[in-house]
Amino acid sequence: MISLSRITKTFGEGPSATRALDDVSIDVQRGEIFGVVGQSGAGKSTLIRTVNLLERPDSGTVTVDGVDLTGLKDNDLRAARQRIGMIFQHFNLLSSRTVQGNVELALEIARQPRAQRATRAAEILELVGLGDKARAYPSQLSGGQKQRVGIARALASNPSVLLSDEASSALDPETTRSILDLVKTINRELGLTVLLITHEMDVVKAICDSAALLERGRIVESGPLVTLISTPGSRLAHDLFPLGPVPERTGSTIIDITFSGGTADRPVIARLARDHQLDVSILGAVIETIGGNQAGRTRLELPGTIAARSKAIADLRDSSLLVEVVGGDAA
Amino acid sequence: MIDPTAPDFWSGLFTVLLVGTGQTLYMVSVSLLLTVLIGLPLGIVLVGTERGGILERPFGSRAAGIVINRVLDFIVNLGRSVPFIILMVALIPFTRLIVGTFIGSTAAIVPLAVVAIPFFARMVEISIKEVDGGLIEAAESLGASRWHVVSKVLVPEALSPMILGLSTTVTSIINFSAMVGTVAGGGLGDVAIRFGYQRYSPIHMIAVIIVIFIIVMILQAIATYFARKFARRSDTLTTTKAGVFGFIGG
Secondary structure, three states, X not given: OEEEEEEEEEEOOHHHOEEEEEEEEEEEOOOOEEEEEOOOOOOHHHHHHHHOOOOOOOEEXXXXXXXXXXXXXXXXXXXXXXXXXXXXXOOOOOOOOOHHHHHHHHHHHOOOOHHHHHHHHHHHHHHOOOHHHOOOOHHHOOHHHHHHHHHHHHHOOOOOEEEEEOOXXXXXXXXXXXXXXXXXXXXXXXXXXXXXXXXXXXXXXXXXXXXXXXXXXEEEEEEEHHHXXXXXXXXXXXXHOOOOOOOOOOOXXXXXXXXXXXXXXXXXXXXXXXXXXXXXXXXXXXXXXXXXXXXXXXXXXXXXXXXXXXXXXXHHHXXXXXXXXXXXXXX | OOOOOOXXXXXXXXXXXXXXXXHHHHHHHHHHHHHHHHHHHHHHHHHHOOOOOOOOOHHHOHHHHHHHHHHHHHHHHHHHHOOHHHHHHHOHHHHHHHHOOOOOHHHHHXXXXXXXXXXXXXXXXXXXXXOOHHHHHHHHHOOOOHXXXXXXXXXXHOHHHHHHHHHHHHHHHHHHHHHHHHHHHOOHHHHHHHHHHOOOOHHHHHHHHHHXXXXXXXXXXXXXXXXXXXXXXXXXXXXXXXXXXXXXXX
């Protein structure tokens, strides 16, 4: 649905030039929620702005819904942008217009007849839960309500794609949750493809189907969450299940076991105790529901002889569990 | 010397003031209209042709944007730095070209507009610069053209400070219109000089001062009312309000 191919973008010239995006490619499937995660300064904002060409890349192509935007003339690009909704961290609502007026802005730009605008605005405000606020001005709304107006405006002209630029970062945790739920609902009910950028892993955990990690302008890893979880050494997976620093140990081995999908409910610890006679200690555990599936990671300390530990690890791996040795004596 | 005890003194004063006020309002309102019609787009182009502005590349060329910006900026600075009394005289050939004469209220409109346009253009420029760039980006993300951005975002969002700027502009136009009067433009300035000064009538002088003061106060009250009305909707309520009060205070 959205395909960025080999995007490069440099700001400034000469020695002071900074490369914001370096050969970035991502593919967002139709109907999914795709999250790009990165620290501030990683290039996330530039990345999402290239999708509707608010930022024009130096090289590479942007394809949305089968159309190569980089090749479009101004007029065609403007028409294409009407099919790509965007919401912002600071909402960017017009203070001179009411809630309804802000939503109608999108329809005026899309040259919808006056008579239809009010009807459509009312309909979409109802959808985002602001049916009773149509006549209020943005300054009279809370942050969460403002973002709902932003979402309504973005959806007014029936886009097929929604871009979210840190849409929940300026909100408190509870409001963040309700906005994310709304995005998820829209994604499900309207079949909208969502590309979001965030610096919060919690956002990815809550609503994303796929994710990519952006670091200093480069995509470090990307893919569906279910795949990432079972990828050894995945940093996204590591961040999804933060188990903290590995403690120093001698005389034992520390392993992280990742459970996902069908392996989540296996009695691993009981088996280690029973079949291998190892007195396993649990150092940490995180269980999350990701993409509707239970997934989690447990950090175990295995005592005993090196041979016994190796045998136990090999056995776990044989039963298709993802086991990573993260500390202690090598086993 | 006019005799204030003469039987027709007060009716004469009234007639003179009425005609003078009419001429002043005529000069001020027409030059104000021209100022808005020309100064507003000028201010918008000034901001737009800056780096990162919406008219950054007119006709697809950044060089054209830079040239337009520099030239307009130079003209605005020139118009604002030349003292009015000099500008007025220097413009006589130009005024004659446009109006056919350089005497009378209509002819006075030309130098008044010429001095007010750059002044107001700067006010517009400053007001529009205050508009959050995120709003422009939001409109562009909805597929807005440049014209949409100007008409639906920049001007409505900058309306409150622009109205205050316009109010300041009107006050200076009234100020300069009195000066034009001395060079045969008519109006209240002409009344003050001809009757108050040359014919030693302090009553005429005081009457003119009072009328001008009332006109300025009424216009400022109207401007403040509208500026506040539009500012009330704003997220930046406090800053704009401070602007309103600062303006009244000044």
